[in-house]
Amino acid sequence: DVKVTQSSRYLVKRTGEKVFLECVQDMDHENMFWYRQDPGLGLRLIYFSYDVKMKEKGDIPEGYSVSREKKERFSLILESASTNQTSMYLCASSFGQGREFFGPGTRLTVL
Amino acid sequence: QKEVEQNSGPLSVPEGAIASLNCTYSDRGSQSFFWYRQYSGKSPELIMFIYSNGDKEDGRFTAQLNKASQYVSLLIRDSQPSDSATYLCAVNRYFNAGKSTFGDGTTLTVKP
Numbered sequence: 209d210v211k212v213t214q215s216s217r218y219l220v221k222r223t224g225e226k227v228f229l230e231c232v233q234d235m236d237h238e239n240m241f242w243y244r245q246d247p248g249l250g251l252r253l254i255y256f257s258y259d260v261k262m263k264e265k266g267d268i269p270e271g272y273s274v275s276r277e278k279k280e281r282f283s284l285i286l287e288s289a290s291t292n293q294t295s296m297y298l299c300a301s302s303f304g305q306g307r308e309f310f311g312p313g314t315r316l317t318v319l
Numbered sequence: 320q321k322e323v324e325q326n327s328g329p330l331s332v333p334e335g336a337i338a339s340l341n342c343t344y345s346d347r348g349s350q351s352f353f354w355y356r357q358y359s360g361k362s363p364e365l366i367m368f369i370y371s372n373g374d375k376e377d378g379r380f381t382a383q384l385n386k387a388s389q390y391v392s393l394l395i396r397d398s399q400p401s402d403s404a405t406y407l408c409a410v411n412r413y414f415n416a417g418k419s420t421f422g423d424g425t426t427l428t429v430k431p
Binding site: 249251254256257264266298305306309312313 | 351353355361362363364365368370407409411413417418419421422423424
């Protein structure tokens with residue numbers, strides 16, 4: 209079975225802090241994704257990566273950056289956390305044919 | 320117009336009935352189509368995918384695709400209370416790469 213893990217299930221940070229969210233997949237998938245999910249706004253893509261060190265902006269990249277130094281690991285960075293970044297963050301990975309496998313999510317609260 | 324639109328719901332059906340979930344998409348070049356199920360408080364889980372026009376069946380689930388009408392649907396036969404969840408439709412321009420675009424989801428409640 210594909211396993212996608214995320215570093216934290218719940219995280220509380222202060223405004224202005226730098227926040228790192230880590231995602232690891234164990235199935236040698238090429239593609240990895242970071243989404244945020246908010247009530248009424250659905251699932252929105254922040255960034256995705258199709259190979260090591262390769263990344264592409266999604267629909268809402270502002271305020272975020274990503275890093276993919278190894279194939280299995282994709283990190284999301286909030287350079288200076290703000291309250292409007294309070295959300296559920298979901299990581300996913302996929303092999304060919306676009307089928308995505310999601311991690312359990314990180315619920316981030318920024319105070 | 321959103322790229323992927325789903326019935327906003329919520330949709331409520333009695334146990335044992337057929338639940339029909341609908342999705343339309345705007346990109347005529349879309350090649351692959353997915354249905355994800357998301358239980359409350361959990362992450363989405365892929366339950367069906369379809370690439371060709373017509374029907375694809377897997378147990379109680381049937382995905383239907385009509386590219387000419389830019390329409391994809393999910394039928395759940397003999398609905399069970401355990402099917403109560405939000406169902407997300409996703410559409411991808413490619414067969415084997417790139418990102419999918421997700422609809423906002425339809426929440427289904429199956430009443431015993």
